[in-house]
Amino acid sequence: MDANVTREVYLDYQSSKPVDPRVLDAMHPYFSIKFGNPSSLHLVGDEATKVLEDSREKVAAFIGANQKEIIFTSGATESNNLALIGYAMRNKRKGNHIIISEVEHISIFNITKYLERNGFEVTRVPVDQYARVSPKKLESRITDRTILVSIGYASNEVGTIQPMEEICDVIKRKGIAIHTDAVAAEGLLPLDVNEVPIDLMSISSNDIYGPKGLGVLYIRDGVSVVPTIIGGGQERGLRSGTENIPAVVGMAEATQICSAEMPEEAKRLSSFRDRLIKGVLNKIPKAYLNGHPTERLKNNAHFRFEGVEGESLLLSLKDRGISVSTGSACTSKTLEPSHTLIACGLLHEEAHGSLEFTFGRFNTESDIERVLDVLPGVLERLRGLSPLYEKELIQ
């Protein structure tokens, strides 16, 4: 690590994760030595085919799936495209109605807008103040034209975990397919397609400390989609393009490490989370927790601070070497308030006064203490500069 980065406290694991050095070690031989194309018939190609299928088996085991239900893609965004566009286009004769929630990832929003321009109707079911989808409300949106429901397993912003089993109960009873973008939850919750009868699930490699540029779409046996990337017919014709073997090996290794360490790691992360939440709410006046108080990801603490802009907070913390987020990295360069916070009922200025902390494998207790040391002073200073906050104090 260069000196610059060592000094930094990184609390934005939801937007990007470092590749675990053990994962990188596993990938290493496949870049320059065992570099074959699985479609080739010679020795180098045979080896690639074997490692591709071994890796697929490991990734399948991570979510309780069969090997043939795993399609490698270039990442979660592509998996979401293949799931929604692929399923909708394949099954449009059954109906043209799709249901998502108001707190989905922007890729789901934009994919469903594309589907709307192509003859589909999309309903967004609202959420409660904690960003939770109500299975009952969801059920009330179902029509006889509904073919697909897509609900993220957990919010990548406020960390709220959805009641997926109950949601599946409602959906599956009606014979409708269910997709979940499980990226925010993976590695933090056990994801088992035998216990939660999801039909289509997007996961990403980087979100379990694997390399970027690789994702998976789990497609339950019997569920049909059309491909969104067309070509040489790799991945059972559902995702063409030469397989990215080093990345596949890396993701497989990442699943192994994750499965072995998840129970311990979950304890460690939730102690950080609880320490930060308690510390912030105790030390800082007019600070509030966004998202669900208990049904939340173990690595997520998301706050709203009255009378400050989240972006000013982020930049002040940046000056002090602390990296955090004001929300989804995928939209953080826009000036729009978080759609998730708005869906939870926050006003625009409340949404803008929010800050997200997400922890991960390489954080230590001292990172949390550092935030608790620095944050109260930063807030005091910013609030001192804010005409808005002063006005509130006077009232």
Add this chain to the structure above:
Amino acid sequence: MDANVTREVYLDYQSSKPVDPRVLDAMHPYFSIKFGNPSSLHLVGDEATKVLEDSREKVAAFIGANQKEIIFTSGATESNNLALIGYAMRNKRKGNHIIISEVEHISIFNITKYLERNGFEVTRVPVDQYARVSPKKLESRITDRTILVSIGYASNEVGTIQPMEEICDVIKRKGIAIHTDAVAAEGLLPLDVNEVPIDLMSISSNDIYGPKGLGVLYIRDGVSVVPTIIGGGQERGLRSGTENIPAVVGMAEATQICSAEMPEEAKRLSSFRDRLIKGVLNKIPKAYLNGHPTERLKNNAHFRFEGVEGESLLLSLKDRGISVSTGSACTSKTLEPSHTLIACGLLHEEAHGSLEFTFGRFNTESDIERVLDVLPGVLERLRGLSPLYEKELIQ
């Protein structure tokens, strides 16, 4: 290298290339240390944004393009999808006719079949016996509904280089857009979009010894496409998904190495090619060169051997530690004869009796000598077993 691989002579560079160790060194810090998401606003994210744009500039320079004309994708197959589907869907009001050649990569064939199912008409222009497209024949296929022509820069099978400047002359005069899949040519020929006025060009990272899982679509300024992967709006909205920074850095490094070494490397590879072609045609009776005798890639030697199956040859060479190909890796696991060879006028059995050798950066003179030592004996043995070949001798 493990002992098994060291002993191997790898002559199938068209199907997969090792990552150059210098490229891997350049990528290394970006996996686990500088792992930021360019969309994040903090220090780690800023660094990622900078390296993304620096890399884009290097890749742009490699083909004489502007930075903003470079869209990173997950590979050449995706680039071809974005080029053809993206351009066709964006410009369908101008017309619905697309022209390709009979010797395109299978991804182009399958993408155009998809477009045919979606209201487009596709014409395949034939080639001569050397797999060359005639600009005149191409011109004769143009109608007032033609919006796009896609011709591969060079054949990934028989190595024939297309007369791209003349083709562009014909196409551009009519105001039609031209796409080229330049994957087979990249790193072997200078590709300069100022000299050859291509509108859309697919290149891949691995084909210049960069990592797999990354490609580029060059989109000339002023040419419009719709995205094929929808989401958070990365890559100017044309290719969503978190950017794969380590791979982007790797491809940028690969372009630098390639530019610096191409002149020397071209000489080295063409000496191998000429040695192998001369040796094979001299030593082996009834052996013929497929593809163009002079307008061919410097790393490609492609032969037809009377009276044998290419697959038997491949397997016999595999037993002797020599990796070659019977054609495109992307289709080599099917039993279909190469569509390229059929388009050149070969009979099915002639196409099946063909073998492709492609050289690269890590081959040495001794690899070529090894083939010339081994191949004549292998052919003699196989022909001895072949009732077909005996019959011919008797006649």
